[in-house]
Amino acid sequence: MSVTAQDVPGGPGVTGADAPQGPMLTVEHLSMYFDGIVAVDDVSFGAERGRITGIIGPNGAGKTTVFNCITGFYRPSVGRIALDHEGGSFLLERMEGFRIARDAGVGRTFQNIRLFPRMTVLENLLVAQHTKLMRASAFSIAGLLGLKRFRDAEDAAVEVARGWLARLGLIPLADREAGTLAHGIQRKIEIARAMCSEPKLLCLDEPAAGLNPRESEELNRLLLGIRSDYGTGILLIEHDMSVVMKISDHVVVLDHGAKIAEGTPEAVRHDPAVIRAYLGEEEGLPEVVAGDIAADTKGEGS
């Protein structure tokens, strides 16, 4: 197995309390059973702030299940999911979904986009800033009275949204109903919406699904930009090797619910176990296949 330098952060005390280094997210021995079916089997990995961690694997490998455990949509059967950042330390497996988003600062997007279709783009981005605005509106009382304190907070929130729309070049679409926009644009807005909630960890579930090559390229730039400008840790599920390989700093490979490899994109690409998982067990193929995958990911940055 080619588990490289970043070894499984298993032992106790690995996650330093407020050290900026070390993994921000630590997943340990995560397992998830559905009525006896093992969807995720003893998976451990970490994700760091300011880095992009890719989770790849064939269909049904358990990627989305891992995601749903981290973001609180499922309660894991076994395992520990710890998140450490300036805002505090959290054990995500014990928290309710909305608290993970609100208190622990985990943002996420969905495989099949989930915008609020009948609300405008701007409103979508403002809903993401709900917690902040709710506090400023003193649970609606300051808002009902139209106090300056609330108006200022709302103006600030609109400016945050405007900033994201400007970054994506979507200012002209701000007042359009989100459901009427093109698929690729909705994807970008969903990421911007998640970022408006100021997450420390951003979880993206197949963000490149259904995008054309140009849009996919834009997405890569957007994610690299988020990483460098905001220092957000990004956890990325992807089906499409070419995307993950280009932008990930670290890749975790799942197959049949278990982790089969972990390491840099370069190391993972040549890992025989990964190649087997993706392309079956035929004898004598690995060399050719490795070449194929390499060709698939040519033009990889850095």
Added chain:
Amino acid sequence: MTRGTADWGAMIRESGIAALVALVLALPLAGVRLSDGGGTGLELRPWWVVIAVAAVFAGRFVLGLWLGMRGRGGSGAVPWFDRAVTRMTPHKTLLLAVFFVAVAILPLTPLADRRTVDLTTLVMIYVMLGWGLNIVVGLAGLLDLGYVAFYAVGAYSYTLLAIHFDLGFWTCLPLAGAFAALFGVLLGFPVLRLRGDYLAIVTLGFGEMIRIILINWSSLTGGSEGITRIPAPSLFGLQFTANPGAGETAFHQFFGLGFAGIHKLMFLYYIILVLALITHLFSERIRRLPVGRAWEALREDEIASRALGLNPVMIKLSAFGLGAMFAGLAGSFFATRQGFINPSSFTFIESAIILSIVVLGGMGSQVGVICAAIVLILLPELARDFAEFRMLLFGGAMVLIMIWRPRGLLAHRAPSVRLGDRGSGAAQGGGP
């Protein structure tokens, strides 16, 4: 499109099918009648059936001709109505203001007889209820079929407080609102996890429960006989009675007017106008606040809302509570206006009518609720002369509206905030 004999054939066939349906319906409905003479004899009325069937046949045929002449008009949309709505939408606030002013001066005009004032008051009660339910159904997307329960809670809390604790209307009004809101939250708790149809069934059950409790708890509520002699509200201590009790002043004495029953009606009219106005301003405002946007977000996609850190429990409960509060306020007004309440005022049909007002008006639309309330409340009242056909007219109107405007009369949704309205620079707090 070639329009030849085949077209005629199709039209005759369709008219024939319609006539057949009419025949099936008319046989039991119009063709047979229990004879009056105290016995149990049946009177057969074949001519009624013939007339009904012929009318339906002819009607369907004419309709077919008309549709044929218009060319296949598509999904039955009404273009002029759409255009009018689009043109009116930017001036919505102005329209509403004009409407409110018109309603406000109505009782002072010569038009205002007892009946007009009374009817308008009734319509306004339903407008207020519609706006209240709009928070729950239109904004938060929680289908509530038991809304009348909160109306009942408001009515009974005012009545009981006023009678047992001798509190005035103005003291009881906020209390009734608070009680209803409390009930809203209590109902909200068990149904938090339910959505759509299931929620509708449970709320329907809750509405019936309240009504049955009111019937059976006779020691407190007077059972199905209800409670009479509910005190009327006063205007800063001025009573609206012909002969006020000792130490009290009546309205007509204070202003040196002759006593007139309509004074009280007009006073009630203005109370409900103010209450409705408050409901309107409140819901327009709260829709633009974070909590209002959270309601809509939850309606649109609960899972995405959770992923953004919205607490569904608090958001749903606040919608239930606030919606119920307005029903409670309307309920206590209803009690004081009637002077008498009993559980039969709070049956399921009331919930259904309020919900129809919201749905027909267009979910979430404030003006739509007014239009729908006028259609659904005023029409049956005006059609009282055709007592037998009242519900038929009511049903017909609903069917027509749903065919022409499947998303409600006014389904337009104005964004709660627009980037376009806020210049381009840094914060220019011009928005609402």
